[in-house]
Amino acid sequence: MGAVEEGGKVAVEVTKALGSNPVLLSMTIIIGVVLWFGREDRRELTAQRDKVTSQYIAQQDKFNELLSKCVVPGQKTEAEHAAPTAFPFPD
Numbered sequence: 006m007g008a009v010e011e012g013g014k015v016a017v018e019v020t021k022a023l024g025s026n027p028v029l030l031s032m033t034i035i036i037g038v039v040l041w042f043g044r045e046d047r048r049e050l051t052a053q054r055d056k057v058t059s060q061y062i063a064q065q066d067k068f069n070e071l072l073s074k075c076v077v078p079g080q081k082t083e084a085e086h087a088a089p090t091a092f093p094f095p096d
Contacts, residue, residue: 023030 023033
């Protein structure tokens with residue numbers, strides 16, 4: 006027998022078992038509904054996380070742009086002109 010025939014037999018037996026046992030059928034439906042709600046909740050959380058992440062990245066880009074306008078390249082500060090405060094150790 007092929008895999009398709011075996012799968013068909015299993016599906017028929019499962020259908021018969023669920024039809025003869027309404028408690029098992031209702032539990033299966035409830036589990037399916039709970040799993041579906043969990044998937045939908047996870048999808049919403051993922052969308053919210055992506056939105057917050059993109060807002061954070063946009064805010065960082067604006068901050069970096071403003072900071073780049075405040076720092077003048079090539080201009081040395083007083084700290085860079087000052088003499089070193091520590092002397093190197095002798096060999």
